[in-house]
């Protein structure tokens with residue numbers, strides 16, 4: 001028995017479920033090149049018309065924020081409640097605002 | 098996924114980190130690929146997700162056995178699509194396991210080497226066409242019971258893979274039940290074939306839920322970590338409760354002399370599966386263990402030249418682009 005040799009690169013798969021919507025991450029596939037990655041993504045993730053467009057991106061090309069820096073990155077936004085319309089009180093009787 | 102780098106920190110028994118983790122999970126917060134997590138949580142998930150993936154892959158064989166002998170073109174197309182889905186399930190799950198920092202190759206090698214476990218049910222033979230009905234109805238039915246709670250698993254990538262899988266399983270169960278309906282309304286010989294399939298698949302299906310809660314080793318931690326939501330016995334009971342009325346509808350007899358409906362509890366009381374058989378199958382002594390692995394190895398080896406050719410082609414294309 002031969003074991004597996006030579007890892008095929010990993011690709012992240014994004015699908016647009018229909019026009020008008022963003023592509024969304026759905027999972028990953030292994031493939032030797034971009035063309036095969038699209039073909040594999042089609043077979044694995046769109047067997048029931050889940051997509052009208054596929055993006056594949058080499059997983060190694062994705063730069064992710066560090067979950068350890070979640071606080072530094074995202075907490076500053078939490079205390080700026082005045083960025084939300086609900087922060088403001090509009091007197092009764094004022095319409096269309 | 099984009100999380101190949103293993104979190105070095107979780108080798109350290111960092112109690113503060115572990116405590117924070119337990120709190121987050123208890124509060125039903127999801128854990129994502131690059132988040133810090135206890136090494137034991139990572140290990141448990143890799144084991145469970147990869148065993149699950151292997152089960153989907155090996156699970157193609159019992160039904161693959163009947164694709165060329167399906168009784169009509171309609172049935173053949175359906176069975177082919179079902180087996181193809183199982184391949185897809187395996188791939189979703191391997192992808193989810195890879196987010197935990199293990200490579201696909203490692204996992205596949207474990208399966209081929211015979212060191213990884215997969216569901217005991219796939220080590221039983223498929224002797225007649227009725228087995229395609231019984232498998233869809235009972236085996237996929239039991240799988241659905243097990244899998245629906247996993248859609249709420251604390252580990253995000255696993256939960257999302259399970260949601261995708263659960264959407265597809267309902268077709269699997271219905272096509273199986275449809276086969277059972279057709280056979281049970283058919284000739285005497287067809288009815289007998291359906292009954293025989295139920296007789297052979299009933300107990301192995303109940304065993305799919307695993308040993309009794311009292312014997313189940315990893316259960317408590319998995320519950321606390323929200324990987325598991327219901328105990329083995331709870332899920333088995335649920336399965337019996339929904340499946341027995343379906344057997345009644347088919348006019349088939351569940352092969353359990355102790356089976357009766359208990360008015361007081363509103364549940365069925367049922368007999369004890371043969372746990373020595375269950376353990377033997379897990380040890381590799383089931384009727385088809387050797388055959389299943391041998392087939393998987395052969396398929397893997399037969400595909401080697403395709404993998405090598407694809408790689409050589411890609412390397413050549415790349416070299417030409419550079420030149």
Ligand SMILES: [Fe+2]
Nearest residue numbers: 153182183186
């Ligand atoms: Fe499946």
Ligand SMILES: [Fe+2]
Nearest residue numbers: 183237266269
């Ligand atoms: Fe299935």
